[in-house]
Amino acid sequence: MSGQSARSVTTRQYPCDKCPLRPLPTFRAFEKQELLFVSTFKKGELAVDRGATVLVEGSHSAHLYTILSGWAFRYKLLPDGRRQILNYSMPGDLIGLQGSLMGEMQHSVEALSPMLLCVFEREQLHELYRNHPGLAYDITWMASREERMLDENLLSIGRRTALERTAYLVAFISSRARGAGLNGKTSVQIPITQQHIADTLGLSLVHTNKTIRKLIDRKLIAWRDGGCEVIDHDGLKDLARWEGLGEERRPLI
Amino acid sequence: MSGQSARSVTTRQYPCDKCPLRPLPTFRAFEKQELLFVSTFKKGELAVDRGATVLVEGSHSAHLYTILSGWAFRYKLLPDGRRQILNYSMPGDLIGLQGSLMGEMQHSVEALSPMLLCVFEREQLHELYRNHPGLAYDITWMASREERMLDENLLSIGRRTALERTAYLVAFISSRARGAGLNGKTSVQIPITQQHIADTLGLSLVHTNKTIRKLIDRKLIAWRDGGCEVIDHDGLKDLARWEGLGEERRPLI
DNA sequence: CGGCCGCTTGAAGCCGATCAAACCTCGTGG
DNA sequence: CCACGAGGTTTGATCGGCTTCAAGCGGCCG
Numbered sequence: 001m002s003g004q005s006a007r008s009v010t011t012r013q014y015p016c017d018k019c020p021l022r023p024l025p026t027f028r029a030f031e032k033q034e035l036l037f038v039s040t041f042k043k044g045e046l047a048v049d050r051g052a053t054v055l056v057e058g059s060h061s062a063h064l065y066t067i068l069s070g071w072a073f074r075y076k077l078l079p080d081g082r083r084q085i086l087n088y089s090m091p092g093d094l095i096g097l098q099g100s101l102m103g104e105m106q107h108s109v110e111a112l113s114p115m116l117l118c119v120f121e122r123e124q125l126h127e128l129y130r131n132h133p134g135l136a137y138d139i140t141w142m143a144s145r146e147e148r149m150l151d152e153n154l155l156s157i158g159r160r161t162a163l164e165r166t167a168y169l170v171a172f173i174s175s176r177a178r179g180a181g182l183n184g185k186t187s188v189q190i191p192i193t194q195q196h197i198a199d200t201l202g203l204s205l206v207h208t209n210k211t212i213r214k215l216i217d218r219k220l221i222a223w224r225d226g227g228c229e230v231i232d233h234d235g236l237k238d239l240a241r242w243e244g245l246g247e248e249r250r251p252l253i
Numbered sequence: 254m255s256g257q258s259a260r261s262v263t264t265r266q267y268p269c270d271k272c273p274l275r276p277l278p279t280f281r282a283f284e285k286q287e288l289l290f291v292s293t294f295k296k297g298e299l300a301v302d303r304g305a306t307v308l309v310e311g312s313h314s315a316h317l318y319t320i321l322s323g324w325a326f327r328y329k330l331l332p333d334g335r336r337q338i339l340n341y342s343m344p345g346d347l348i349g350l351q352g353s354l355m356g357e358m359q360h361s362v363e364a365l366s367p368m369l370l371c372v373f374e375r376e377q378l379h380e381l382y383r384n385h386p387g388l389a390y391d392i393t394w395m396a397s398r399e400e401r402m403l404d405e406n407l408l409s410i411g412r413r414t415a416l417e418r419t420a421y422l423v424a425f426i427s428s429r430a431r432g433a434g435l436n437g438k439t440s441v442q443i444p445i446t447q448q449h450i451a452d453t454l455g456l457s458l459v460h461t462n463k464t465i466r467k468l469i470d471r472k473l474i475a476w477r478d479g480g481c482e483v484i485d486h487d488g489l490k491d492l493a494r495w496e497g498l499g500e501e502r503r504p505l506i
Numbered sequence: 507c508g509g510c511c512g513c514t515t516g517a518a519g520c521c522g523a524t525c526a527a528a529c530c531t532c533g534t535g536g
Numbered sequence: 537c538c539a540c541g542a543g544g545t546t547t548g549a550t551c552g553g554c555t556t557c558a559a560g561c562g563g564c565c566g
Contacts, residue, residue: 076408079494084408101390101397104499107404129386136389137354137382143396144354150403151360155329155337157410158455162554193512202411204555209514226512226563241332246357415522446544460522462546479531479544 012045014068014118019252021068021092024181027252028138037132038253041124046117050191054109054117055096061105063119064096066253070115071191074107075199085200087149088112088173090180092252094142100125113191138251145250152242157202160240165201166211168240170221174230175245190228197228265298267321267371272505274321274345277434280505281391290385291506294377299370303444307362307370308349314358316372317349319506323368324444327360328452338453340402341365341426343433345505347395353378366444391504398503405495410455413493418454419464421493423474427483428498443481450481 014020016039021027030038046065048054054072055061072089086107089095099105100122129136149172156168170190177188198208212228215221220236222229230236237244267273269292274280283291299318301307307325308314325342339360342348352358353375382389402425409421423443430441451461465481468474473489475482483489490497 074404076404078408078412082412084411086404086407098397098400101394102401102499102501106401126386126390129390133379133382133386133389136386136393137379140389140393140396141354143393143400144351147351147396147400147403148355148359150400150407151327151329151339154339154403154407154410155331157407158337158453159331159335195512200411205513206515206556207554210554213514223513246355248355448544457523458545459524459547463522466546476545 012042013116014045015039016042021181021252026179026181026250027092028249031134034132034135037128037135041120041128043119043121046119048111048115048117050111050113052111054111054115055099055105055107057105057108059099059105060103061096061099062122064094064100064122064125065117065119067091067093067095068116068118071112072109072115073112073192073196073200074109076107083199084202085196087146087153088176090177090182092180092250094139094253097139097143112196135251135253138253141251142253153200156240162201162203162207162211163214164240165203166197166208166215167220167236168242169197169200170215170228170230171233171236171240171242172245174233179245179247187230189225190230191226192228193226266369267298268292269295274434274505279432279434279503280345281502284387287385287388290381290388294373294381296372296374299372301364301368301370303364303366305364307364307368308352308358308360310358310361312352312358313356314349314352315375317347317353317375317378318370318372320344320346320348321369321371324365325362325368326365326445326449326453327362329360336452337455338449340399340406341429343430343435345433345503347392347506350392350396365449388504388506391506394504395506406453409493415454415456415460415464416467417493418456419450419461419468420473420489421495422450422453423468423481423483424486424489424493424495425498427486432498432500432503440483442478444479445481446479 016035022030043063045068048070054065057076067089069091072095074086074089076084076086089109095109095117096105098107128139152172156165160168173190174188177183177190182188194208194212195205197212198205201208203211212221212223215236216223218235220230220232220239222231269288275283296316298321307318310329320342322344325348327339327342329337329339342362348362348370349358351360381392405425409418413421426443427441430436430443435441447461447465448458450465451458454461456464465474465476468489469476471488473483473485473492475484
């Protein structure tokens with residue numbers, strides 16, 4: 001059973017002023033004052049294993065998180081077990097904001113790889129809004145960004161063919177991964193199984209496999225070491241008729 | 254051509270202290286100070302016709318809106334014209350927040366009925382965040398609410414059958430309509446065509462029609478006067494395996 | 507070595523798409 | 537007053553993309 005909620009609070013390895021993410025060109029710089037507040041906002045770090053459930057639908061978590069490293073996905077289930085993956089999360093993304101604002105979580109979050117999370121307390125969100133309007137604005141911005149990604153995913157599932165959808169999804173994830181600073185010298189290894197892709201795109205596993213094979217045959221992607229690798233990013237975007245992500249600088253909390 | 258951007262600024266009929274929506278039990282009350290600010294935040298009212306395009310993908314609008322009355326829908330298009338409806342909007346909902354926060358609109362908004370909108374200026378959002386943390390929190394809350402609806406819609410399109418999807422959509426819209434105070438003595442008339450439903454659910458028009466017929470035959474809904482009416486709300490929810498909306502009180506700006 | 511997980515492949519069948527046509531209502535103009 | 541056309545709904549027939557069922561393969565780990 002891989003779904004167990006294995007987790008352990010580690011000692012703090014990354015004080016906010018030595019945040020490994022903030023120096024990246026994708027992220028906006030902090031005001032000194034904001035950095036100070038976030039340092040007190042951060043309550044610790046949480047390490048979770050691959051396959052661990054970080055947050056579970058129906059719960060009322062006292063925490064929200066920023067991903068320091070690793071990948072995760074958000075999903076919902078129907079009563080009979082059908083699963084829909086809603087989106088993926090990677091370094092710099094907030095996890096659990098919906099639950100913090102509105103009370104109960106209405107989706108679950110599972111780690112796709114070992115992860116390191118910054119832990120924040122929901123309770124202090126009000127203080128953040130009261131004293132740090134810039135950060136408050138950033139949080140709304142990030143919520144809007146998530147909304148935008150969901151809009152695009154809806155368009156994809158609703159109106160693109162299986163081949164287009166798959167091309168879109170791989171291009172989308174790899175764009176985001178690059179935006180999160182995950183590009184090694186070569187292209188990114190996306191740590192997902194074909195079942196994840198199927199559950200994201202609303203397809204069956206069998207048909208997903210056959211569709212991925214077409215992308216491989218066209219030399220658009222490769223499937224290696226239990227993960228996906230992009231070979232021809234522009235080819236994927238063309239096939240999916242996708243414009244790509246705006247590459248604006250974004251906030252990090 | 255019904256897509257023209259017909260619009261006209263009317264004189265202000267509803268000062269914020271006489272807002273027809275706020276007294277409704279669905280909405281949270283304002284602090285006196287918040288009411289004052291929103292009164293200055295509101296720049297006027299905009300009346301649009303049915304079929305008018307309120308906001309268009311790719312534009313940089315200087316405004317955002319709250320719906321005073323009427324219905325609208327958000328949608329995206331693929332280059333070849335395929336349309337995906339993302340969500341519906343009704344009284345009390347914000348329109349154009351994404352665009353205000355992030356610059357460019359990445360979806361369009363079209364009126365489903367004549368509408369009356371409160372007009373706000375994007376520029377003043379920063380002032381709102383600086384001086385009214387409570388309202389800032391409310392805005393984030395509303396963005397999260399939209400995100401939640403999108404999550405549910407994704408689950409629906411990705412993993413529910415055509416019949417379940419249709420049942421879900423109708424139940425969902427009518428729940429929201431009731432939450433927006435649109436329930437007359439009888440049930441709500443939802444002012445949409447079957448083409449809208451098809452474009453929301455990722456189905457063809459023909460199949461949507463046949464699916465709707467099944468719901469009618471089962472006496473779950475009725476189709477009258479070019480609109481949809483719910484007859485058996487619980488029946489729809491059961492069929493869709495849908496839990497329903499949390500009926501929490503929500504903010505209004 | 508055996509079992510599990512993830513990937514692959516073939517065959518059969520169905521859900522929903524597409525094609526085609528007709529009908530109804532309503533507004534417009536001759 | 538009726539002819540006409542447009543938009544929306546309806547229905548039947550055929551097609552095909554995707555699902556489902558079934559089975560086998562390969563690698564990794566206890």
